[in-house]
Amino acid sequence: MDAFLLKRKVQDANSHDNAKKTCKEKCPHAAKCYRRNPHHFKEFDHPHLDALLEKGEFLELPPDYPQDKQVVKEQLEVLRGLRNVKPKLEQVASAKEHVEERPSSSSVSKVGDKRLSSRNKSTSYTAQTSSTVSNKSSNMKPMAERLKENGPYNLFFTTIPDAPQTHTQQNSITFTDLLCPSLGELKCSLQINFMIDIAWLMEQYLKAGQGKKPLTILYGDEWPDMKKYIELMLPNVTEHLVKIKDPFGIHHSKVGIYVYSDNSLRVVVSTANLYYEDWNYYCQGLWISPLCPVLPEDSPDKAGESPTNFKSTLLSYLQQYNIGVLKTWIDYVKRADFSNVKVFLITSVPGKYTSVGKPVHCHLHSVGELLSHHCVLPAKTTPTSEGPLSWGVLAQSSSIGSLGKVPAEWLRGTLLRSLASHKDCRLPANSNSTLSIIFPTKDNVLSSYYGPQGGGCLPYSKSVHEKQKWLKDYLHQWKADHTNRSRAMPHIKTYCRVSPCTTKLAWFLITSANISKSAWGGNITKAGTSYVRSYEVGVLFLPKYFEETYFQIKDTGDDTKLFPFIYDIPLTPYKNADEPWCN
Template sequence: MDAFLKRKCDANAGSSKKIKRENCPHGSKCYRRNPHHFKEFEHPHLTELLQMDKVEIPDDLPLEKSVYLEQLEVLGPLLRDKPVVKAGGSSTQIDAKPALVKAGGSSTRIEAKPGTMLAKLQNAAPYNLFFTTIPKSPETLKHANTITFTDLLCPSLGVLKCSLQINFMIDIMWLMEQYQARDLGKKPLTILYGDEFPKMKEYIDKFLPNVTHHYVKMKDPFGCHHSKIGIYVYEDNSLRVVVSTANLYYEDWNHYNQGLWLSPSCRQLPEDSSEKDGESPTGFKSCLLNYLKHYNLPIVKSWIDYVKKADFSEVKVFLVTSVPGKHYPRAPGSHVHHVGELLTRHCSLPAKTGPDSEGPLSWGIIAQASSIGSLGKSPAEWLRSTLLRSLAGHKQTQLVSNSSATLNVIFPSVDNVMNGYFGPESGGCLPYSKQTNEKQRWFQTYLHQWKADGLCRSRAMPHIKTYCRVSPCLTKLAWFLLTSANISKSAWGSNIQKDQGVYVRSCEAGVMFLPKFFDEEYFEIAKTLNGENKKVFPFMYDLPLTEYKSGDYPWCN
């Protein structure tokens, strides 16, 4: 009989019988945080720490102190009498919440080693929103919430067991170089992608036995597998989710402005937990499961199982997705319906109490994207009747077509691109068709320049896609959406039909930030990042916006 099962039987035979466990073979080098591991093996060095009058991690232990503190949080409640940590003359039980140890009656956050990704993540809390570094702009390398792809593989986040990359374009050679830089080149990797690099399959099959892959072919010729999601599972079966705007190749991570959200650690739930356990207040877990299930692929099954068994209770953002097909209100599958419904349920704007008061319409909506689709012959055909209907929602109003809300769009002009770090090549991430633009010249009245001088990012073109609603004083946000979805019917959903259905052609994914779920009335924004004030929401471009001049023309490829 398996030793662990035998011990469980012995434990069930009589509570008075003392269970003898073997010492963990890794000794003080053990990095595990899995409760089942602590049930199976003794860890004398941790037990000794729990018996101390005041917990102090010795400097001579081989791992980072944060590892031992997290292990103590797991081990403490598992011991029969739930030992306490004594500090300052009083006894306080260890709290099992991640990254927190209570001592002396107050909560102390574990401080990660400076320079690690865990330290950056703690500094970026509670929003966990990051931008990519731009090597051509050295100032961006100094900002607190700028990262590289290899930062996502930093061991401070956990010992990687396997990972899933869902994306549009993947340069497998570049991607494997990033994993190899962290000595993770042989770890199991699953990739789902929508655009094939030359001889990509042949390369994987010949040289990468650890990589499982699937090309997601869209049924609709105008559809695109455009979502950008990463799931990273660690040795203790906890996981983190990344929702990004970046493809997985060199230029996207070095030449263009990108955004990404990184989840907190989602720990493994107890074995007897159900799929509905560990849900976040925003329903993030069920939305992610619905999205993964839509693929209906055998290689995704294990990832669905990982997500089912993970605790997402600390996630504060909403996952918004689009998947091909016809979708209706109150059902997942389209940005148009989901964003509009979230805003009508959770977005609060100041009421108009008099002729001089702000009122909801004084808060302007900004859409910023890297590509524009075919929008029709007039603003009323889709832009205002469908997209703005969704973006203009709030608790004090019903969703209405052709809202009177102000809509401004940020899209780089020809001058923006020509002044970029790489001249015309800077516009490689901006696939707006000149033919389409000529058919909708009315759209130019909505356009504004790309300008991000505050963060030294003006000369790097934006592949990031963001949507938000800004106060008249330009200092607050009512909400913020980071997504892969550009301004197009394929991504958001077509015109709303008589039965309220919309047709989606593409796969998209984003995260919606709503102040209510961060215990705030509005998000405070600033032109520069302030690492010391964690209540300042990271915002990339400059306000007020800069309108197109009379001779300006949007960059078209």
Template sequence: MDSYLKRKPKKNEDNLSPKKSKKEVCPHGVRCYRRNPHHFKEYDHPHFDLLIGKGDSVNIPDHFPQSKDVYIDQLKILNSLTHNTQSEKQGIQPSSSGTVLSNDSQLQSSSSNVVDRVRLSSKNKTTTFIMENKKNVSKPDDSKTMAQKIKENEPYCLFFSKIPDEPLTCNQQNSITFKDLLCPSLGELKCSLQINFMIDIAWLIEQYIAQGVGKKPLTIIYGDDWPDMEKYIQMMLPNVTSHFMKMKDPFGIHHSKIGIYVYTDHSVRVVVSTANLYFEDWNHYNQGLWVSPKCPVLPDSCKETDGVGVTAFKTNFLLYLKSYNLPILKDWIEYVKRADFSAVRTMFVYSAPGKSYMANTSSHLQRVGDLLSRHVTLPVKTTPESEGPLSWGIIAQASSIGSLGKTPGEWLRKFFLGSLSSHKQNSFTENSNATLNVIYPTVENVLKSFYGPSGGGCLPYSKNTNEKQKWLQDYLHQWKADETHRSRIMPHIKTYCRVSPCLSKLAWFLLTSANLSKSAWGGNIQRDKSVYVRSYEAGVLFLPKFFDEEFFNIKENSDNSNLFPIMYDLPLVPYQSSDYPWCN
């Protein structure tokens, strides 16, 4: 149960008995921020039932934690779902700001506040909700602009999500919120594209509004089909263009998490993330995101192949966008074509559904292995005591695990580890002898998190799958991130890396949406050197070579002043015999 549900009930809130409902009660209680009609069809909200049942004009209680605008919008949705016909007869119409107002009670203004009246019927009673919407400007997260944060976090520009319930995360140099990505200091926004799995459009628009760009053209491509979302967009958001990505493979998902931001000077910025676009993902879970430099527009005379840069990020990013074959992406492909990505130092990695061959590298399995074999140099073992490639261990940290087979040699070691253990002296080798450790939260990790069992909501590992691969226990390690104050926050971030035996250096680092599964990375390599991929995934690979470094340093006492940000603690803590991975 969420920690906020464990608090002592307040008078006139939880101690009153709400009317009975066949629907499941919303687990967020009065903290619910959702403004999607489907959510209100599926869940009951007793705090509204109590207020409506009084039948009198009442104020929204001051101790309700969300802003009163949220409750206004929620009441409007309830009104449209349950009393649409009656509402029309009563003359309830949306105001220009989207707030439901009764025709006989228009906005009453004063220098200090605006009073919004919302009429809602409950059985035979009509209740008017009077909500004071005070003109208080939200305080910024801190005094620094996002442009300043990017400058401070160069050259890697790898950021983590701020978690309000752990204030120490909010003070970290590389912690940001989604709203930071829309900060005016980054440029005057012209339009943006969000490619993601789950999108709560009301929450997303709220972030845009908070930065003064709520009416800018926004395109979304999403993979989780929420009923009534398209209807909501059509009714309320004329500036939003959307496309639901229906997957042909029933076991595949549209899981990529990418943002493209185009500014009025036609420059482009790309963000590759692990976070879905809804409240919990950005406030309750550990996330990671890479923010690109601002890529200026090229002269009209330039070709698509210009501005590719040393990592060919642009080339591979275009291949990814084109793999959708969607008309809705035509303009965005043109924006990317016309941008100069020369300043980008990361490699773009993606998976796209279908058969993948080394020629097009549209699978994580092939793409990562190919890049590592071409660009990563590890110490050569010259004596029995010297450090060699096999002394550098591989760490896979994910928020979910797929069906990996009956034995570790079926896929995990034969193909997955074969890819990740590649380097210049030793390209892709099946059944690698390299050390592999997997970080995934235990039941105890989740139960001790800030949000208790609900903290495991971002960890959809199937119990049935786990029971079929008990051998995986030998590879599993607990979630522990004391150094970054994130142990009690569950990880939705996905990272893969190779670490030195002294635990102070990385040979490479991958941030991606891809969990530890065949669907995301690609299945077994076939005789024709192809692999089958089920899902869309996207990530960025950091290679020291392109940052003019031999290795990435992750310890303060290293010689290099550039410290690469890693979220979890080293050394790792292996599972004990009594530990069990969190499963849903």
């Protein structure tokens, strides 16, 4: 389990009876505070808001008041909910009307991550920054045109406000770009994620003019007051908390499904949680599907499958939840034509799996089997020729779990069995393949745009690292100069196999799954089974489905379309004095 999540659960277990006054630290932003999520108000005192709340009504603020009037009104609504103070009906109606009908040209919401209060307490950003990001986005081409330009891979990275060069990159994206009308007239949408700041998310829909469209959210990180907030403010939102019995498992998937007025749809697989920091501070990646049109009414149930079985895997994944709120979405997927999708959907769902059966909701088995069938590496024909072992396996993530006392226990003995597979070598038990892990050093984080706060997305436990010091032999620094993202810390998770000349990839995986047993699956038993604890989703790119032998990631002057790659290679190994960033 992520260290910050464990800490949060302990904090939540110890906090009760929100109506009671407790001795809390005063919010460092005072009257400039922009937060509207309940957990921030549970952790910090706001005397200026208490004074307004005790008056029983909302007073007009002076012209020079340091915060927007509507922000203060929404903060008071949150406080009333926490303390079970019922507001006057006209106040509720006024706030509700404002939330639903705010013009899309309004500035970005200044709502932070609820986990930020426990990891980045002093983080703030200004309205000027938000406005700048919004303007940059609006000056770019319509999203449908940009999606076409980024085909056939459709792989994007998030814009970093503090890195101006990323504002105009062809495959840089903001969340509101996903709601661009050029992609279609939005009918409704589904967001499956780990952490959702509902106030920030609704701001993005409002900015895009989609604030009233039906929205369904599935989330894994419990907000005790989210139901109250949605009940009071958001009649168009349906929510469901995904509960996991296993204390070491989390609902970590990050998927969006966008249905348009003609019942066509798009699927987005992302690495980003749905709150401000994840979409502005950190490096994230996302794949956007081509438009999947609706099938004719008389089409058979199995019609519209992709060459990669994407549709059946997605349907099976959604069905694993076994919850009523997804029935409509399952029906939408069943009636859509996925034949133009060229990537494989890779999923993990809590449970025990073997490689037998389709689909298998276990990253270890799914990736290993697909690479065993489709990954082609050069054969070693002479002592000096490349051969499969000269192609290195690269693993890059934002967190690392407990991997064991020695590399052979899980990292090489299980994970590498999957990642090193290819057509001539299925699930090698003792692979000699080179494995390199990209994870930020302390210096990487301290020199980031946000200093120590930049490490908030890297919940690698110091106590865990102390038990696996051997891991340092595998670690490499985070550097992304060629995409202007070296100083923005990576929350993205990617895995690939690169040629010895570092210009080509044999395959590429982007996923929510960090390097952990919970995400990928535990040690493979003698019976071939592996136990998964968490929900995860990613997409696997294999060259043959793009009519290529390998993906080209560096310009070699032959006009080959480049596959988007976020960090720099050759890699930079840790120096002797380097240590991974740990919480």
